[in-house]
Amino acid sequence: MAILSSSIARKVAMALSGLFLVFFLAQHFTINITSVIDPDTFNSWSHFMGHNILVQFILQPVLIFGVVFHFIMGIVLEIRNNNARQISYKSFKGNKNSTWASRNMIISGAVILAFLGLHFYDFWFPEIVHKYIESNPLDATRYYPELVHKFESPVRTGLYCLAFVLLALHLWHGFSSSFQSMGWNNKYSKGLRAFTQFYAIFIPLGFIFIALYLHFNQIH
Amino acid sequence: MKLTLKIWRQKNATTKGELKTYPIDGVEGDMSFLEMLDVLNEGLINKGEEPVVFDHDCREGICGSCSLQINGEPHGPDRLVTTCQLHMRMFNDGDTIVIEPFRAKAFPVIKDLVVDRSAFDRIQQAGGYISVNTSGNTIDANTIPVNKHDADESFNAATCIGCGACVAACKNASAMLFTSAKVSQFALLPQGRIEATERVLNMVAQMDKEGFGNCSNTGACEIECPKGISLENIARMNREYLSASLKG
Numbered sequence: 001m002a003i004l005s006s007s008i009a010r011k012v013a014m015a016l017s018g019l020f021l022v023f024f025l026a027q028h029f030t031i032n033i034t035s036v037i038d039p040d041t042f043n044s045w046s047h048f049m050g051h052n053i054l055v056q057f058i059l060q061p062v063l064i065f066g067v068v069f070h071f072i073m074g075i076v077l078e079i080r081n082n083n084a085r086q087i088s089y090k091s092f093k094g095n096k097n098s099t100w101a102s103r104n105m106i107i108s109g110a111v112i113l114a115f116l117g118l119h120f121y122d123f124w125f126p127e128i129v130h131k132y133i134e135s136n137p138l139d140a141t142r143y144y145p146e147l148v149h150k151f152e153s154p155v156r157t158g159l160y161c162l163a164f165v166l167l168a169l170h171l172w173h174g175f176s177s178s179f180q181s182m183g184w185n186n187k188y189s190k191g192l193r194a195f196t197q198f199y200a201i202f203i204p205l206g207f208i209f210i211a212l213y214l215h216f217n218q219i220h
Numbered sequence: 221m222k223l224t225l226k227i228w229r230q231k232n233a234t235t236k237g238e239l240k241t242y243p244i245d246g247v248e249g250d251m252s253f254l255e256m257l258d259v260l261n262e263g264l265i266n267k268g269e270e271p272v273v274f275d276h277d278c279r280e281g282i283c284g285s286c287s288l289q290i291n292g293e294p295h296g297p298d299r300l301v302t303t304c305q306l307h308m309r310m311f312n313d314g315d316t317i318v319i320e321p322f323r324a325k326a327f328p329v330i331k332d333l334v335v336d337r338s339a340f341d342r343i344q345q346a347g348g349y350i351s352v353n354t355s356g357n358t359i360d361a362n363t364i365p366v367n368k369h370d371a372d373e374s375f376n377a378a379t380c381i382g383c384g385a386c387v388a389a390c391k392n393a394s395a396m397l398f399t400s401a402k403v404s405q406f407a408l409l410p411q412g413r414i415e416a417t418e419r420v421l422n423m424v425a426q427m428d429k430e431g432f433g434n435c436s437n438t439g440a441c442e443i444e445c446p447k448g449i450s451l452e453n454i455a456r457m458n459r460e461y462l463s464a465s466l467k468g
Contacts, residue, residue: 005428006424006425006428006461006465007394007396007424007427007428007432007434007435008424008457008458008461008462009465010434011434011435011458012458012462077434077436080433080434081391081392081393081394081433081434081436083325083431083433084324084325084326084392084393084394084431084432084433085323085324085325085391085392085393085433086325087323088323089289089292089320089323090226090228090239090318090320091289091291091292091318091320092292092391093291093292093293094292094391094438094440096292096293096297096443097293097389097438097439097440097443097444098391098438098439098440098443099438102436102437102438102439103391103438105436173437173438177436177437180437180451180454180455180458181435181437181458182458182462183455183456183458183459183460183462184455185451185452185454185455185456186452186455
């Protein structure tokens with residue numbers, strides 16, 4: 001299976017996993033924004049996501065696989081790319097011909113990965129412990145207070161906002177780039193690029209808004 | 221114009237190189253970059269020093285031989301020109317100019333500023349051709365109708381001179397713009413469709429074998445390409461490759 005080891009196949013795999021994560025991000029944002037609009041809706045949607053068998057035991061493992069695959073493939077490609085130029089230039093002006101975001105996907109990706117660690121520590125691990133280890137009784141009203149409590153800390157809120165800025169930069173290049181990797185470059189590409197750039201700004205900005213809103217609207 | 225040149229000097233492929241500083245005076249704005257290097261070399265020869273070795277041939281921007289990384293950009297700060305067509309008017313009196321060879325594992329330095337770009341030849345040999353029977357029954361290419369858009373796109377791809385600026389500009393030293401131009405120029409024409417499947421599979425396999433990096437779509441290659449080869453060619457090659465792989 002020569003295709004699996006080819007540079008183009010690796011790029012396509014990277015693009016497909018990236019697009020899957022972009023889709024997931026929109027879904028995550030849709031649920032999170034309800035915490036600002038209507039806490040009851042947020043509670044009921046969170047409860048559904050946390051207890052639906054399809055979500056928990058099929059979609060969640062697929063999502064984790066997608067994240068891990070995207071991360072590992074990113075590292076593999078970075079190592080191979082660094083290996084392709086073993087002696088660096090003394091003078092290299094990448095900013096003359098490309099954007100910072102496109103040249104530093106590994107940096108923005110590493111920050112997002114570190115953020116995922118914090119995010120899992122904040123929400124995912126406590127949730128797993130709550131449901132499957134402590135086997136607490138069902139409580140469909142606990143999600144909103146837990147969420148608000150997490151954003152009490154200005155440091156955590158700041159870290160979340162910083163990570164979302166890096167997410168915006170990652171999406172700014174990655175989203176439109178994934179279409180190019182899959183061979184999509186035609187008369188519609190300009191419009192598609194405009195949409196991906198809108199998405200790259202809108203979704204992270206929305207997450208920043210939610211984090212700041214929750215921080216400044218604590219439950220007393 | 222008075223300039224300070226910092227030039228990569230390397231005795232041969234196995235020794236380590238370094239940047240050496242050369243002051244140069246009397247440079248005219250109308251000189252080409254290579255003429256400026258000729259003046260430098262004349263001075264070095266007169267002083268009994270070894271001249272700087274660099275690649276050049278046509279000096280008309282069509283052969284793809286000249287290949288210098290100038291102040292951090294392949295072919296220097298001007299756009300859509302090769303090093304031989306870069307003129308010194310792009311620089312100012314007192315400037316320091318850093319001149320390095322194109323850097324890639326697949327482009328090993330031979331001496332000073334000359335690199336071995338035969339990896340490109342091997343990619344081309346892997347499929348950058350069409351097989352035509354020349355026994356006397358050859359059909360005139362002009363008798364086969366070709367869509368105007370495709371003909372133009374094919375011609376644009378065929379203007380790639382294989383200078384290697386795309387590899388040099390890419391942070392990953394990827395050769396996808398070159399390979400895709402060579403794949404596209406044939407893939408767009410009816411004569412090229414016959415061997416399209418094997419061509420793209422073989423050329424991409426050879427490109428990977430040579431040790432070039434992966435494309436990460438920064439677009440640097442397109443900006444620095446002296447012939448303006450478009451990124452659309454890379455997308456086309458990706459499509460061709462995926463479709464060829466599925467065909468088997």
